[in-house]
Amino acid sequence: MEGVVHKEFLEQRQTVNSERYISTLQALKLRLRRVRCDKDSILQHDNARPHTSRQTQDALRQLDLTTLPHPAYSPDLAPSYYYLFPQPKNYMYLKGHHYDNDEEVIADVRRWCRAQPSEFFADGVRQLVKRWRLCVDRNGDYVEK
Known part of the structure; x- marks a missing residue:
């Protein structure tokens, strides 16, 4: 609630796929460890395919990131x-x-x-x-x- 914890900018014509999103999640997890206690953090993302893929869901569990369900x-x-x-x-x-x-x-x-x-x-x-x-x-x- 206090500000932006992590931001990334894509190169032109680059798209987000599961692999790219997982890389972002890994960077986010590291950043959370550095700037605040990540146990109270909740990740909210939508139902875009890179966010809901099996690989991403596995990575979220492995990184122990709590997510807010998105209708x-x-x-x-x-x-x-x-x-x-x-x-x-x-x-x-x-x-x-x-x-x-x-x-x-x-x-x-x-x-x-x-x-x-x-x-x-x-x-x-x-x-x-x-x-x-x-x-x-x-x-x-x-x-x-």
Whole structure:
């Protein structure tokens, strides 16, 4: 709830498959060990194939990462969908800015993440709790209808 623990940027035209996602999970686990006690961390990811593959599920068990179940057809439960990614679009450096290369974009995104107070991230988690409750109350139906 206090901030971004781990971030990675893909090269252009690179896609996320199970192998790539497992590599990210391994890096995340190492980062959690370094920056905070990972026993209280819960990973939330959606039902994309790289997240649900047998290899990924095996890796999650091996890494001892606790995951929050994600109802099918509910992309609006991902904080990146409803909270995190829309925010930088309004960030004064990103909005309407043309970048000459990927490194400039990455630097601005990192700058934006560091500039957010811990309350910003805590608010995103609180909104997630509300959305989960709505989803459960609606038997897994979309939150934003």
